[in-house]
Amino acid sequence: MKNILAKSNRFLELPLDLGPRGLLLVAVLLLVPSYLFPLWTLTMFAPQYGDGLRMQIYSWRLDGGNGGQDIKEINVLNHYIGMRDLTTADFTEFKWIPFVVGILALLMLRTAVLGKMSHLLDNVVLYLYFGAFSLWSFAFKLWSYGHNLASTAAVKVDPFMPPMFGYKKLANFEVYSYPGVGSYALGLVAVVLVLAMALAVRGGRRLSASAAGSS
Amino acid sequence: MRQASGKWKATAAIASIFAAALVAWQCAPSAPKGAKKGPANASDQSVAAMKTYVAPGDLDEFYMFASGGHSGQVYVYGIPSMRHLSTIPVYTPYPATGYGFDDESKAMLGNLTWGDAHHPALSETNGDYDGRWLFINDMNGRIARIDLRDFKTKQIFGPVPNVSGNHSGSYVTPNTEYAMMGSRFSIPIPKGKVLPLDKYATEWKGVLAAIKIDPKTGTMSLAWQILMPPFDYDLGDAGKKVSDGWMFWTCYNAERATGKLEVTASQRDRDYIAAVDWRAAQKAIDEGKGDLIGGVKVLDPKKVPGIVWLMPCGKSPHGVDVSPDGKYIVGSGKLQGVTTVFNFEKIQTAIRNKDLTGDEDGIPVLKYESIKDAEVAVGLGPLHTQFGPDGYAYTSLFVDSAIAKWKLGTWEVVDKIPMSYSIGHLAAAEGDTCTPKGKYLVGLNKLSHGRHLSVGPGQPESSQLVDISEEKMKLLYDAFTEPEPHYAQIVLAKTLHPIEVYPKEENKNPLAIWDLKDAGVTRAGTNVTVKVVLVRSTITPQAIEVNQGDTVKIALTNIEQTTDELHGFGLLDYNINIVCDPGETKVVTFKADKPGVFPYYCTNFCSALHQEMQGYLIVKGKS
Secondary structure, eight states: OHHHHHHHHHHHHOBOOHHHHHHHHHHHHHHTHHHHSOSEEEEEEETTEEEEEEEEEOSSOEEETTTTHHHHHHHHHHHTTTOOOOOGGGOTHHHHHHHHHHHHHHHHHHHHHHOBHHHHHHHHHHHHHHHHHHHHHHHHHHHHHHHOOOTTOSSOOOOOOOOSSEEEEETTEEEEEEEOHHHHHHHHHHHHHHHHHHHHHHHHHHHHHHHHHHO | OHHHHHHHHHHHHHHHHHHHHHHHHHHSOSSOTTOOOSSOOHHHHHHHHHHHOOOTTOOOSEEEEEEOBTTOEEEEEEETTTEEEEEEESSSOBTTTTBTTSHHHHHHHTTOOOOOBOOEEEEEETTEEEEEEEEEEETTTEEEEEETTTTEEEEEEOOOTTOOSOOSOOOBOTTSSEEEEEOSSOBOSSTTOOOOGGGHHHHOBEEEEEEEEOTTTOOEEEEEEEEEOSOEEEEEEEOOGGGTTEEEEEEEOTTOOOSSHHHHTTOSSEEEEEEEEHHHHHHHHHTTOSEEETTEEEEOTTTSOSSEEEEEEESSEEEEEEOTTSOEEEEEETTSSOEEEEEHHHHHHHHHTTOEEEEETTEEEEOHHHHEEEEEOOOSSEEEEEEOTTSEEEEEETTTTEEEEEETTTOOEEEEEEOTTOEEEEEEBTTTSSSOOOSEEEEEESOOTTSSSOOOSSOOOEEEEEEOSSSSOEEEEEEOOSSOOOOEEEEEGGGOOOOSSOOGGGOOOTTOOOSGGGOEEEEETTEEEEEEEEETTEEESSEEEEETTOEEEEEEEEOOOSTTOOEEEEETTTTEEEEEOTTOEEEEEEEOOSOEEEEEEOOSOOSTTGGGOEEEEEEEOOO
């Protein structure tokens, strides 16, 4: 047991090579698109809306196609089924996501500078937790919009889960929901972090092997 | 034998009587020569069908803006489909769009609820349509401006003093400096003055007028007027390119006759085309010349020479049309079989050389032989001429009920096509500009004589689409247009750039509101102002309470910014119906003189819950 702990401690204290440190910088750069590009895009078509109604969800705001007009239109339509208005103010995510992404970037830079295995592990775990929580939060948001329908609505519909990924037919609308450039970049961050971890582990093994050889 | 021969003779006599009867029977055919027997060639029909077929969802290549005559409206058609796309109300209230019911359009119409709109004129830059505005005349001495950004009437100018029966408008100059107008019915001026009819020839007056167009806003104002002899000024066209700076107006009744004009005004072989140097007229006005008549400055050519000349033109000329290069002025005498082509250079030479044959009230008359280039034998009753891109001219023939195609320069008539029936104006694609587009021409016929499902004795007018892309003209399509198309103009669709909603930020109406919270009633004494929001599917407020005798001002804002989400506001028993386009605010003011409860509701179907978009005006009676 002591042995394992000692081994673990040694492992966590391992310094990071140039490779993992470089990858951490790449990961930080890949966080930037999440401020510039939508995380998620929703597109809705109906016979009356041949050009489609579009909604883009950024990490910090909602945007609609047609100069923002599409959001207003979606809200006008949703009010008939008693759905709450989609507004930027309604998303607490828009406040904490940009903040958290910034914190994560700083932590990754810290690891790149200090270059310690334990910090990298922190980065990976925190980042995966952030990703999972954000996805859950988004899914819960969609679920809430589709389930908290006013009981006085003119048109009664069964509570529903809007599509999160892919296509769903809702009344007269074809709804398509896909991640945006921002989310794909965030996904890449996870890949890069795992890669950095793998590289670091391999580098660590090499180091301990050479240390064992020299002793 | 003799008996037999007698019998033979009798038989021969009977046979010859039958033969003669047969000949007589054949003398009167059942249809005129050249009349089509049976259906047209099937392949011709399918070619015509393909040329006019605009598939569902596809767009036409051209707009046609057709005057609505005494309906007072402008009708918009797509070419080549000939589909009626829209009606633009101009001189007549039109509940379909609420025009003439809200304060602004009611004020624009004034006390008149009808107009007779004949000649649309698209604004031009360098002699080509620029897609900004459409001007159209009204017989009641007015010209209106339609903004082609939103297809709405923005200004009705007039009635202009002194001008009486504005048929000879609203022709624009090549850079839309002016829209022109004139008197078809000469009267004693100023209006209000009464003189006996026997003074007609000497003391009644015709007036030609120029309406200045602000180059930025399109706003119209009076520029100048010219005092003219009491002829009937009928149609006009502005010179272009070499003849830019000149305006040409036809007139009939150079006889200065009164009474039964169809006889008395048709005695002379030639009447006139008035040629006006409009820059000289503007200069004279700028120099302070002219006499004040009816509150406006009027130039008398006797006192201010060098502005107007008269060009003799046979007989009772109707249309005058300037060729795309500006070199030829085509005057169509409706009571003869030729159309007369004048040469602008020759006109200028004759003016310089004082090559005259007399004068009319001091206005010099140019020598016909010196200014005429050709009399083209187009056919009977020529009225109007339009042009193609390839040097061909197309002249409508009312009496012949046909269109003649002829070549400028050689004056050769190369083709004719019958029209059904009695064609008035014709409109070729951009056919009165410096660069006609060819392809299509529409004959705007006065009679349809049952070429349609019967709709009773009041028959619609017919407009026929003609293919002019080849040497022979081909009839493509019959359409039955709203009454009554006179002139129309056809413009390439891509020249226009209309908006689809009124952007919120452009709405400067002080009573406009965009938030449901701001809707409601405010009262100042007996003046009640109601700010109303129209948005799917509620009219807010849902109830308006006023007292009998209140003056109620209702400001309606459609806060939608979605295309085609129009909302109406129909107020029952109060003769009010407003329609607001997305982003538009309209105001209606009325006296709540009837007590009771009056439903108001959205008249323009908007949504699945359109029926629920309603409320009540409660007018509490005096007790």
